[in-house]
Amino acid sequence: MSTSFSPLTPTAQLRIDTNCSSPVTVRVAAIGEIDLATAHVLHEELLSALHAQAPELLDVDLAGVTFMDCIGLGVLVAVRAAAAQTGCQLRVVNPQPIVRRVLEMIRLLCVPAAPFDEPPLAPTRSEDPSRIGPTTAAATPSLELLVAA
Secondary structure (H helix, E strand, O other), X not given: OOEEEOOOOOOOOEEEEEEEEEOOEEEEEEEXXXXXXXXXXXXHHHHHHHHHHOOOEEEEEEEEEEEEOXXXXXXXXXXXXXXXXXXXXXXXXXXXXXXXXXXXXXXXXOOOOOOOOOOOOEEEEEOOOOOOOOEEEEEXXXXXXXXXX
């Protein structure tokens, strides 16, 4: 089992602890605030763990996160997409109530668990009476993160 720690500095109020909890699982724990000033640290650590260790499951432990803004949410969505490209599953675990609420409100978190596979974008035809002829629009699947209860 290997563990790496990022420093907690006055300008970046976020610490990231990474360890291999099993041969197929990497656990990345964030401690502090995830916002515009610190989100890049989480993003880099998650991508590093994903590419260096090629896990089947990437657990993102948010037990120590006291605040997360939209930039942090964007990091989770981006890393989830990168993980899917490599066949890895991203799972958010232990979000604090305030973070859980934000994830649930914007439907990025489905409790108790969300299916990992997203349906492909499928074109749909719609008839708008105010337009001439049919139009084609892409049906957008919901974005959900897998969460452990």
